Every structure is written in structure tokens, then in C-alpha cells.
Amino acid sequence: xxxxxxxxxxxxxxxxxxxxxxxxxxxxxxxxxxxxxxxxxxxxxxxxxxxxxxxxxxxxxxxxxxxxxxxxxxxxxxxxxxxxxxxxxxxxxxxxxxxxxxxxxxxxxxxxxxxxxxxxxxxxxxxxxxxxxxxxxxxxxxxxxxxxxx
Amino acid sequence: xxxxxxxxxxxxxxxxxxxxxxxxxxxxxxxxxxxxxxxxxxxxxxxxxxxxxxxxxxxxxxxxxxxxxxxxxxxxxxxxxxxxxxxxxxxxxxxxxxxxxxxxxxxxxxxxxxxxxxxxxxxxxxxxxxxxxxxxxxxxxxxxxxxxxxxxxxxxxxxxxxxxxxxxxxxxxxxxxxxxxxxxxxxxxxxxxxxxxxxxxxxxxxxxxxxxxxxxxxxxxxxxxxxxxxxxxxxxxxxxxxxxxxxxxxxxxxxxxxxxxxxxxxxxxxxxxxxxxxxxxxxxxxxxxxxxxxxxxxxxxxxxxxxxxxxxxxxxxxxxxxxxxxxxxxxxxxxxxxxxxxxxxxxxxxxxxxxxxxxxxxxxxxxxxxxxxxxxxxxxxxxxxxxx
Numbered sequence: 001x002x003x004x005x006x007x008x009x010x011x012x013x014x015x016x017x018x019x020x021x022x023x024x025x026x027x028x029x030x031x032x033x034x035x036x037x038x039x040x041x042x043x044x045x046x047x048x049x050x051x052x053x054x055x056x057x058x059x060x061x062x063x064x065x066x067x068x069x070x071x072x073x074x075x076x077x078x079x080x081x082x083x084x085x086x087x088x089x090x091x092x093x094x095x096x097x098x099x100x101x102x103x104x105x106x107x108x109x110x111x112x113x114x115x116x117x118x119x120x121x122x123x124x125x126x127x128x129x130x131x132x133x134x135x136x137x138x139x140x141x142x143x144x145x146x147x148x149x150x
Numbered sequence: 151x152x153x154x155x156x157x158x159x160x161x162x163x164x165x166x167x168x169x170x171x172x173x174x175x176x177x178x179x180x181x182x183x184x185x186x187x188x189x190x191x192x193x194x195x196x197x198x199x200x201x202x203x204x205x206x207x208x209x210x211x212x213x214x215x216x217x218x219x220x221x222x223x224x225x226x227x228x229x230x231x232x233x234x235x236x237x238x239x240x241x242x243x244x245x246x247x248x249x250x251x252x253x254x255x256x257x258x259x260x261x262x263x264x265x266x267x268x269x270x271x272x273x274x275x276x277x278x279x280x281x282x283x284x285x286x287x288x289x290x291x292x293x294x295x296x297x298x299x300x301x302x303x304x305x306x307x308x309x310x311x312x313x314x315x316x317x318x319x320x321x322x323x324x325x326x327x328x329x330x331x332x333x334x335x336x337x338x339x340x341x342x343x344x345x346x347x348x349x350x351x352x353x354x355x356x357x358x359x360x361x362x363x364x365x366x367x368x369x370x371x372x373x374x375x376x377x378x379x380x381x382x383x384x385x386x387x388x389x390x391x392x393x394x395x396x397x398x399x400x401x402x403x404x405x406x407x408x409x410x411x412x413x414x415x416x417x418x419x420x421x422x423x424x425x426x427x428x429x430x431x432x433x434x435x436x437x438x439x440x441x442x443x444x445x446x447x448x449x450x451x452x453x454x455x456x457x458x459x460x461x462x463x464x465x466x467x468x469x470x471x472x473x474x475x476x477x478x479x480x481x482x483x484x485x486x487x488x489x490x491x492x493x494x495x496x497x498x499x500x501x502x503x504x505x506x507x508x509x510x511x512x513x514x515x516x517x518x519x520x521x522x523x524x525x526x527x528x529x530x531x532x533x534x535x536x537x538x
Contacts, residue, residue, distance in 0.1 A: 008460075016460060022530045033532075040454055040473050040482060040497040044532040060532040062494075064456035064473070068530070 009099035012069040019068055021075035023058045030123030032115040041067045041108060045075070045115040049123055054078045054086055059115070066105035070094050070112035078116060087120055089113065151466040154512045158352075158444060158505030159301055159329065160470060164395065165354035165506075171398040172356065175391040183388050184379065193390045200397025207400040208327075208346065209337035210363050216380045217393050220360040221328040221349030223373065225252035227362050227384070228324040228345040231370030232293045233260050236322075240290035246270045246278045246307070247488040248300050250326055252347075254484070257295075266290070275437035276305035276489050284315050291319070297326040298336070298346075302472055302485040302501060303436030304445025306330075313342025322368060328352055328360075329442060332403035334411060344368045350392065354506065355399030359392035406506075414443040414504050417513050421502060422446045424517040429524050435486060435499060444504040447472075449486075449495045452534040453527040458500055461523040467516055472499040494533060 006013060025046040035042040041063035048056035057075040061068050074094050078086045091109035095101045101109060155163075175196060181189025183197055198212070205212045218224045233243065245257055247269045257267045268286045270278050278296055287294075294316045299306045309325050316323035324345035330336050331346075332353030338346055346363040350356055364370065364383070377385030426432050431451035450458065455471025462469055472483030473496065481487075482496035491499070502516065528534050 013460075016457075017464065019530065024535075037493040037497070038481065040456075040493070042532055060530055060535065062452065062531045062533045063454050065460045067454075068457060 007102060008065055008069070008105075009101075011097075011099035012066065012101065015069040015072040015098065016065045019072040021058045021072065021079075022060070024060060025056055025058050028119075030119040030121075030126070032117065032119030032122060034114045034118055035063070035067075035111055037062075039107075040064065041111055043067065043071055043111055043115040045071070045119045047078070047119045047123060049083065053080065053082050055080070057119075063108065063111075064105070066101055066108035067111065069098055070101075070108045071115070073097050074112040074116050083120060083124075086116065089116060153466045153468065154515060156467060156469050156502040156504060156508065156512070156516070158508075159442075159501065159503035161351050161357065162354045162505055163507070164351070164356050165399060165402060167402060168355055168395045168398045172391040172395040175394050179390075181390075183390060184377070193388070196390060196394050196397075197388055200393045203397040203400045203404075204348070204361055205363075207336070207404055208331060208348075208363060209339055211366065213381070214338075214363055214366055216362045216364055216383050217388065217396070218360045218362055218373070218384060219358055219389070221250075221326070221347050221352070222252040222360075224328075224347035224349070224360050224362040225250065225324075225326055226256050227373040228347060228370070229253065229256045229260065229293065229295060231373060232322050232324070232345070232368075233263075233265055234371045235369045236292035240288075240292040241265045242268070242288050242290040243293045243295065244268045244270065244283060244286045244291060245295045246272060246297070248272050248276055248278075248302075248305075248485045249295070249297055250301055250328070253295055253297070253326055270296075272305075272488050274490050275440070276300055276303050276435075276485065277437060277440070278307050278312070280308055280311040280315055283312050287315075287319050287321065291321050293322045293324060295324040295326070297329075298341070299327075299329040299334075299442050300436065300485060301329050302483055303447045303489065304329075304442035305437045306440045306442065309341045309343065316344075317342050332400060333407065333443065335407070338363055338365065345370075350396035350399055353399050353403050356392050356395040359389050359396045361396070410506065411443040414508070417504055417508055417510060418444060418446050420510070421504075421513045421516060422448065424513070425520060428517060428521045433495075435489065435491070442503075444508075446502045446504070447499060449491060449499045450524055451495065451498055452531045452537065453524055454497050455499055457527055458498075458520070458523055461527070462516075462519065465515075465519045465523075467519060470501040470503070471497075472501065473497040 028046040029049040030047045032045040044060045046058045059071040061071040091113040095109040181193040183194040322344045326347045328349045331348045344365040349360040374385040435447040455473030472486045486496035
């Protein structure tokens with residue numbers, strides 16, 4: 001018999017035990033709020049954007065071990081990334097960075113991706129009219145997505 | 151790290167004396183009980199001895215006990231067996247909304263086969279109202295099935311009262327007694343049940359064996375076909391070591407039950423009261439008094455059950471939750487929802503079930519560890535903020 005049996009990978013457990021970036025950002029540039037109580041997972045993701053780059057990210061999550069670990073991982077992955085690159089982070093990438101998730105937990109990584117996208121969309125929507133001020137310039141590659149919201 | 155097991159409702163360790171009683175039937179006394187030579191008769195004798203012990207524990211006659219592969223099979227057998235035997239008389243079944251999946255899913259299967267099922271609601275404690283049973287009876291009703299004690303919240307249903315109603319109406323009455331047999335006194339005549347499901351591994355017996363009590367004269371279709379075993383009601387070569395173990399477990403339970411129940415009630419109350427006192431925004435789920443001696447089920451607001459379980463596991467403590475984050479449906483426990491808990495509260499539930507080897511020291515350890523875990527998880531919960 002193995003000494004220790006665990007539902008999750010070591011990496012998931014490590015992020016679960018010591019989640020990074022827990023909390024809220026004061027005056028965030030974008031907030032993503034996803035999930036619903038019926039499924040038992042609710043994620044809130046806050047981002048701070050400077051020069052079109054995510055300079056800080058924090059989260060608050062009500063959910064299972066995988067939900068907490070994916071929240072923690074996604075905030076780590078986006079920090080320092082330009083908006084365009086951050087939008088390309090897929091749920092699979094989050095799961096892979098965690099050393100994989102049990103199949104029934106993959107939805108948690110989807111939630112993490114959606115939380116991030118939702119925070120970025122919130123940021124872009126708030127900054128639609130500010131393209132010309134330079135500081136928070138909207139990236140061309142997501143323009144079509146955001147114009148609809150303006 | 152020393153592990154603290156508080157999930158005796160999920161399963162119990164097999165009692166060492168039970169294992170000892172079983173061992174000869176794997177090797178020396180390995181015979182097939184259907185054979186006429188000494189090996190076979192030796193096995194047959196052991197089965198009948200076990201049957202006597204199981205029957206004795208629930209006030210039944212030996213020939214009213216049919217051994218099965220477990221509680222789930224006993225439930226399936228009772229429901230399908232009666233439904234298909236009584237099909238020509240009626241197609242209506244009454245059950246409750248807090249049954250084990252072994253009953254609920256069997257009912258759903260029967261619904262797909264043309265039967266009609268009434269799922270009775272429960273009150274905030276999980277109690278079925280006998281009057282609701284009475285009102286649900288129609289001239290097509292062929293079976294009533296209500297569990298004796300709920301596996302999740304521990305609530306004890308008014309079985310004797312429902313039994314009286316069923317008897318007066320001439321309708322078969324089944325109870326899933328998987329959580330009660332061997333833990334509290336169960337008497338099939340006092341309860342007025344016609345069918346009663348049991349499982350060995352919930353009372354320090356082995357896994358893979360259970361039984362269905364079938365009152366003499368009750369008509370039901372055999373569950374397995376292909377042999378003469380169990381008076382033709384359940385074909386298949388008997389699981390002799392398992393049955394012997396079940397018998398031994400019921401014998402031990404008979405002697406230890408009363409004292410053990412008292413000890414567990416004391417520890418259970420210490421745990422529940424201690425947790426409610428130490429952690430704010432918590433509640434007890436299930437009935438405060440009419441509950442299993444070993445069941446402590448609480449809801450902790452703003453945090454999710456699996457994340458609490460994982461943190462407890464990191465401290466060596468094994469418990470259970472009604473949160474369904476780990477099931478594919480993602481829906482929280484149907485039992486907690488039937489009690490009226492919100493999805494958040496159901497996801498934030500924890501079940502501790504105590505047993506023979508639970509100590510006061512272990513309860514103390516949970517009381518020390520869980521409040522810290524809740525503080526940690528609440529600090530990252532978006533629900534706490536929106537509440538404030």
C-alpha cells in the first residue's frame with residue numbers, strides 16, 4: 001500500500017494549503033464574479049492593470065480544494081502578463097500547471113478561466129472610453145470582443 | 151500522524167473477533183453450502199447459525215432472513231421484489247424524500263417501468279409526518295418504504311407509527327435499517343415492518359454482506375435467479391465467511407449496544423455543542439433528540455464542505471460532507487435540501503459519525519482543529535463579505 005493516498009496532485013494540495021494572492025484589491029481595475037451556490041463554487045477575482053499589463057491579482061473563493069487551488073494558480077499565472085496574453089490562459093493551462101485535476105474537478109479550472117475573463121472584460125468595459133489616455137490602452141486583439149460592451 | 155476516524159456511518163472497521171470468526175471459512179471450512187458432503191454441511195451449518203443470530207437481533211424468525219450482498223441489494227430487492235410481485239394489484243409506491251440513493255434510485259427505475267412514486271416531504275428536522283403517509287395512500291398503493299434513521303443527518307423516523315398505518319391499510323411496509331441495526335434496539339414486530347434492510351459493514355462486520363428481513367407470507371419476486379439458495383429467493387453461492395462475520399457482528403452488537411449507545415451520545419453531544427459554541431454561524435442538522443447516537447451533522451456558513459474535509463484530513467481527521475463537489479452531479483445533498491437548507495448551507499455541511507474506537511481525546515482534537523480551519527477558509531470566502 002502507498003503511504004499516502006490523495007485525491008489531488010501534490011501541486012494542487014500545495015496551493016490548497018498555501019493559497020497565493022488571497023484577498024481583495026482596493027479600487028481594482030476589474031472584478032470577475034463567477035459560479036453559483038448550487039454547484040458549490042463561487043469565485044471573485046480582482047485585477048489591477050497598469051500599461052495594459054496585469055500588475056496584481058487577488059481572489060476570494062467559496063469552493064472545494066480544486067476551486068481554491070485553481071483560483072490561486074490563475075492569479076499567479078496572470079501577474080505580469082499583458083491583457084492580450086492573459087486572455088489566452090485556458091482552463092487546461094491552469095489544470096496542467098497544477099499537475100492535473102481529477103476529471104470531475106475540471107469544471108473548477110473552467111471557473112478559474114471564466115473568473116479571469118470576466119475580470120478582464122470588466123476592466124475593458126470600464127475603460128472603453130479611455131483608449132486615448134495612454135495608461136490603460138485597450139489591446140487591438142480583444143477589440144471586437146469589447147466594442148460590443150461599450 | 152495518528153489518524154482519527156469519524157466516518158463510522160460510511161463504514162466501520164471489521165471487529166477483530168469478527169475477522170477471527172470468519173477466517174476458518176476461507177480455508178479449512180471452504181465448502182459450498184449446497185453440497186451434501188461434510189464440507190458443504192459444515193458451511194450450511196455456519197450460515198444457519200449466523201441467520202439465527204441476525205434474526206435474534208431484530209426479533210425475527212430465522213427463515214425470515216435472506217442474506218444479500220449488502221444494504222443496497224436489500225433495498226433493491228425489497229422494492230423491485232414487491233413492485234413486480236404486486237404489479238397486477240397496483241402501481242403506487244410511497245417513500246420519503248430523504249431516503250438513501252439505494253431506495254430513491256430504485257424508485258426512479260420503477261417509475262421508468264410505469265410505477266408511480268410519491269416522495270413525501272420532511273420537516274426541518276428531516277421527519278416524515280405519519281399523517282402525510284396516510285393521506286398519500288390510494289387504492290393502487292402496494293408498498294411504503296421509509297428509512298428508520300437517516301444516514302446523513304441521523305434523524306429517526308416514526309417507523310412504528312407508519313407501520314401501524316400500513317398494517318391497517320394492508321400495504322407492505324419496508325424500512326431501510328442499515329444505520330440502526332446493531333446500534334439501537336430494532337424489533338420488526340414493534341415496528342410492524344414487513345421488510346427491513348441491513349448491512350454488516352455498518353456494525354463492525356465485513357463489507358459485501360447484508361440481509362433483507364422478509365416477514366413470513368410477504369410476496370416478492372426473487373432478486374437473483376439461477377440457484378436454490380436462500381429458499382430460492384436469492385440465487386448465488388453463499389458468501390460463507392461474510393455471512394459468518396455478519397452473524398458474529400450481530401452477536402457482539404447484542405451485548406455491547408446499550409452501553410455503547412450511551413457512551414456515543416455523550417461524545418456526540420460534546421462534539422456538537424463544542425463546535426456550535428466555538429464556531430459562529432453554525433447549526434445542527436437533523437433532529438436534536440430523535441437522532442442516531444453517533445451522528446453529529448453541522449452546517450458551517452460561508453465555507454464549502456470539501457475544503458473543510460481536506461483540511462481536516464491534513465490533520466488526520468476523517469469525516470464526511472453533504473457537499474457534492476466531489477460527485478459528478480455537483481448538486482448538494484438531497485437530504486439537506488429536503489430539510490430546507492439553502493444550497494450554500496448544504497455545501498457547508500459536515501458529518502462526523504462516531505463509533506466503537508472513538509475517544510474523548512479525539513473529540514477534543516476536532517474541537518481544537520476545526521475552528522482554526524473555518525477561520526482560514528472564511529478569510530478567503532466571498533460569501534462572508536456579502537453577508538456583512
